[in-house]
Amino acid sequence: MGKYDVAIVGGGIAGLIASIYAAKAGKKTIVLEQQKQLGGRAITQRKNGAYFDLGGHALYKGDAVQILQELNVELAGKEPSSDAFGIWKNQLIPLPMNFMSLLTTPLFSFRGKREIGSWLVKLRKLDTSQYNQMSVRDWIEGHLKDPMVRNFFYSLLRTASYVVAPDLQAAGPVLRQLKHSMNGVLYLDKGWGALVKELRNKAEEFGVGFMTGNRVTEIETKDRRVEAVKCADGTRVYTDHVILTTAPEIAYKLVPYADQTSLQVWKDQAIPITAACLSIALRRLPKPKNQFIYGLDQAVFLSNQSRAAHLSDNGDQVVQLIKYQGTHTNVKIDEQDLEQTLDLAQPGWREKLVARQFLPRIVVTHDFMHMKRTVNPGPHVPEIKGLYVAGDWVTHGELLVDAAAASAKRAVEHLIAYPNQEGVFVGGHRVVV
Structure with a gap:
């Protein structure tokens, strides 16, 4: 296979974005994907002329959109109307998604409507980071007075994050995601598979290579440095830098002596x-x-x-x-x-x-910002030179695809800024000095 500057394991959104950033920086880059098609959980399946994503997909105007625009990736789609209903006691009731519906919805009392209106204004300017160490339940119960308004916000935050764990979920990141949703959301023409296609085309423009249908079995290291990526068919891709965009448990299994690295902590704290x-x-x-x-x-x-x-x-x-x-x-x-x-x-x-x-x-x-998390993972694995992680679980405050995109960019930025990083062991873990 020759020698590559960067090998990326996983051809989902994080892997594709990382490959574009690496290739743009002049790095000879290859993406290895075990499936025959790229995209991971962003693939789209066509049935009887209809385009089905793997579950609900919406692109909030947050970190991912900014990164895609920075990479000049075209997004074909439109922003839907915000008119919405709520299900309460098996009835459909209009929700206050704009000024007119706030005035007319029968779901809330006059005091409840005033409280919602006030918070919809506050959220746009709210410094959400002050609530990073507070649970969603503590934030809602401590900041919202009207019981029905609390139910409304539980639903909004659940929808913004897919998480049903108000005692566990950190409030700051999901409130930040809610702010992104207020800036608008995009539904993509022909599903997220169209976005995957655009990302691949962009990557190929910069010379990224692809190997699909071949499972990676091990990240080979020597003297605590990345040396090669080994595949199931015996192929070896020699490289100085590997970015793992797999699930945390898979990343752990691919790396020899992972129990002596930060990968152990990241795997153990992850809550899918x-x-x-x-x-x-x-x-x-x-x-x-x-x-x-x-x-x-x-x-x-x-x-x-x-x-x-x-x-x-x-x-x-x-x-x-x-x-x-x-x-x-x-x-x-x-x-x-x-x-x-x-x-x-x-x-x-x-x-x-x-x-x-x-x-x-x-x-x-594969993970999110929660109260049991002890450390934010990545962008590099400090105990192994040249090893990096990215993906939705490698979040430093972002959620879902925003986390995948932001972590991919962070990994490449770190790779470029510290190409010859060395480490020392402190408390059982190697840190960059």
Whole structure:
């Protein structure tokens, strides 16, 4: 395979963005992906002319959008209307997503409406970092007075992060994500697979090489330095720098003596988040107004992404539903809950069904900012020269795809700034000096 300056393990969003930054910096770069196609959890599947992502995908105007714009990656899609309903006691009730709906919604008292209006103004200028060490529950119970307003914010923060763990989740990062959502959200034409295609094209423009359909089995090191990437078929890619964009447990397994490195801590503190996702394509919507729905007393969410994006070659409506999962889940109950949400929002939907995709338990993110986290991972593994990590779990405050994009950029910036980093052992871990 010859020698590469940078080898990136994993061809998802983080891996592709890292490859572009590395190649732009003049580094000979290769991406290794075990699947035959790139994209990871950002792939899009086409069924009966409809484009289905792996669960609900929305691109908030935050870190990822800024990075994609910096890389001149084109984003084809539109911003949907914010008009929304909430499910409360099995009824659909308009939510206060703008000034007019705030005035007219019957869900809140006059005092509740005043409180929501006040916070929607405060959030735009709020320094969310002051709440990084506070749980979501402590923030909501300590800052919001009206009980229904609290339910509303629990739902908003749950939707912004996919996390149903208010006692565990750190408030600062998810409030920052909520601020991003107030700047707008993009639904992408033909799904996130189109974004993956654009990223690959951009990477190829800068000379990035790709090896797909070949599983990486080990990161070979010598004297605590990266030496090569070994693949299942025996291929070796020789390199001085490796960026791992895998899940933390996989990164741990790929590195010899990982138990003597920070990878052990990062793996042990990681708490993956999963969701049950149902995507359907309908010839038409039985209830055209019911296109954007938050669960207030249940952990569900519905969005008709076709109201803003081209997601069907036949003009069908692609609706995505999510049930946010906790520790204990039941596949049958989760699917029933999602179908019941559809029955409420779009009665008679089964007669209009064109295509369907149910994902009972898909990983949304491999870790997030929570109260049990002891250290933020990456960008480099300090005990091994030339080894870096990126991905949604390598967050320093960002969430979801923002974390994947920001960590990829951080990894390459560190690689370029400290190409000859050396380390010493302090407290059992090597640190850069």
